[in-house]
Structures are given as C-alpha cells and as structure tokens.
Amino acid sequence: MAKFERHIGELPWGWWLRAGHDGLVDDRGRVWGSVRDAFWEGELGFPPVHFAREQHELMLRVMTALHNGWHGVVEQKSDLFDGDMMFWRFHHCWLASIGMLETSPDGISVSPWSSALDAGLSALGRSVLMMLQVTREPEFEPLPMGAVVVASNANCGIDAEARERALQEFEREIGFRRHLFAREGIGTHYLVTLTGMTAGARMPTRNVAWSQSFADAKSRDDMFAWLAERVHRWDDWGELAHRKGADVLTRHLFSVVIGAGGLSK
Structure with a gap:
C-alpha cells in the first residue's frame, strides 16, 4: 500500500x-x-x-x-x-x-x-x-471537551457575571477527577485548592495537596479561570505536588504563568 x-x-x-x-x-x-x-x-x-x-x-x-x-x-x-x-x-x-x-x-x-x-x-x-x-492508556482520563470550551470562554473578555456563569458551568461538568482544582472561600480568605486521591489506603479519600490564597475573589477567579483552560494538565500538576510537594508545584505554576504571558493568556 x-x-x-x-x-x-x-x-x-x-x-x-x-x-x-x-x-x-x-x-x-x-x-x-x-x-x-x-x-x-x-x-x-x-x-x-x-x-x-x-x-x-x-x-x-x-x-x-x-x-x-x-x-x-x-x-x-x-x-x-x-x-x-x-x-x-x-x-x-x-x-x-x-x-x-x-x-x-x-x-x-x-x-x-x-x-x-x-x-x-x-x-x-x-x-x-x-x-x-x-489508543491512550485507560488511566489517563478523557477530558470533557464541553467543559474545556466553557473554561476557555471564561478568559475571553466577557463581563463578570458571564464569566462567573461560565466558571460555574465548568465546575459542574468537570466532576470529581483524580486531581481537582477548586475555588474555595473560608471566612475572609479566597483560595484555590488542589485535591488528590490518597493512594494505598483501603478507603480512598481526597486530601488537599496544594492551596494558594488571594486578596480578593476576582484574583482567585483569575487564577482558577487560567487553570480551568488548562484542565488537560491537572493530573500532571497533581502528580508533581504529590511527588515533590506543594512548594515545587507553586514554583512550577509561577514559571508557567510567566511563560504564558500572564493569567489573561
């Protein structure tokens, strides 16, 4: 042939x-x-x-x-x-x-x-x-492409209310992955957290592997929208935090954000 x-x-x-x-x-x-x-x-x-x-x-x-x-x-x-x-x-x-x-x-x-x-x-x-x-290995989770599109729209210059709706839709569609970034508010603190599944236990549980606090909700949402657009990288970043610690993931994400030209890119 x-x-x-x-x-x-x-x-x-x-x-x-x-x-x-x-x-x-x-x-x-x-x-x-x-x-x-x-x-x-x-x-x-x-x-x-x-x-x-x-x-x-x-x-x-x-x-x-x-x-x-x-x-x-x-x-x-x-x-x-x-x-x-x-x-x-x-x-x-x-x-x-x-x-x-x-x-x-x-x-x-x-x-x-x-x-x-x-x-x-x-x-x-x-x-x-x-x-x-x-032919991808079964342990690599398929991405919900609808959620990826929604996440991408969240950083396209839309107004605050439309972005919030887009992020909420993304959060509903993404479900529970092995490694999951999420927006959280604890008192007056605005956080983005990364949770992962505990390996080797009889009853798997989710634990926070990384977190970052922000001065206000908008700054937190800017970071989460940037992460959401890169949902295809979450498992790798989660494994990095698990293997090398939260500080290493923080430094890695900082370098990637700079490489991307900022959170708006």
Whole structure:
C-alpha cells in the first residue's frame, strides 16, 4: 500500500492494519502486538523499550498542544519540558524530521530551526495524533471537551457575571477527577485548592495537596479561570505536588504563568 494513500480522509494512523491470529499485520507482512507497537517499532524504527509508553504520552501531549493551540511557545517549554530549552527544541525538530510537522509545502525550509519550532501538525501528524488519542492508556482520563470550551470562554473578555456563569458551568461538568482544582472561600480568605486521591489506603479519600490564597475573589477567579483552560494538565500538576510537594508545584505554576504571558493568556 503506498504511503500517500494512508492518510486520505484524515483517518487514525494504522487504519490499514489487519487483525490476524497472532496480532496486527501491516502492509509488509510484519506482525505487531498493538497499533502503538507498529508505529513505534515498525514506522519509527525504535526498539521495544520499557519507556516507550511514557514517550507515547509525551508525543500525545505535545502534539495535542500544537494542534489545539492550548500552549504558547514559552509556556509549552516551561510546562511540558520543565524549562529545558534544548530538549524542547530537539523534540520539535525531531517531530519535524519524522514528518509530524508541516515545515513547508515542499519539505524544504530556508530556516529549519524557526520552521520546526513554529510549525503546526502535518496531515501525517494529525493522523498519528488521532491514533495516540484513541489508543491512550485507560488511566489517563478523557477530558470533557464541553467543559474545556466553557473554561476557555471564561478568559475571553466577557463581563463578570458571564464569566462567573461560565466558571460555574465548568465546575459542574468537570466532576470529581483524580486531581481537582477548586475555588474555595473560608471566612475572609479566597483560595484555590488542589485535591488528590490518597493512594494505598483501603478507603480512598481526597486530601488537599496544594492551596494558594488571594486578596480578593476576582484574583482567585483569575487564577482558577487560567487553570480551568488548562484542565488537560491537572493530573500532571497533581502528580508533581504529590511527588515533590506543594512548594515545587507553586514554583512550577509561577514559571508557567510567566511563560504564558500572564493569567489573561
């Protein structure tokens, strides 16, 4: 099967694989245990390493950010790559080198660095992104996309009453996730808290892993609206607080806010 035929109709990568007795059979007769194995080992030529799962998830998150425009360049570097500019640049150039990014119509660029760092997903990249989304590990919770849209609208210059309605709708839709940011008011204190599930106990309970107080309700809501728009990152930020402590999450969020250009971005 010719490669140019594979992505007609923007189908998920691997739609041409056939289910056989021993696994999935590709167009060269090779047998794979999963679609991701066929992509990682067959398409990209990587060995079957134990950390492939984490690399798949990193690809998914970076490509999702590029496709949906949820991250600015500096924010993406600060959050997904923990501020490591060299890793961020390498990863983007690597995505371009394997055809995931549309660097130029003819594949040739006068400035390959800038084109790779600024490019969006190619047709192949969108196809691979769809495959990574539909084969995502079950422990990674699917996002309620309606809630994401509502959260995005909460920071679009609407009036105070409309923003409050948008945030309340978001809070209703988001439900109880493993890691949940929430607005709280305790006396005269205005807080944003992060709760997570206790691991290893017979009866799981929710505990506050991080909190930040604000001078007034508007400042608290500005922070919560910014967090709500990035709900796809909550589980990672919750794990960071769990592993390294609340202070580390505070410093990380501070750097990401700066990278995003402020709470209004």
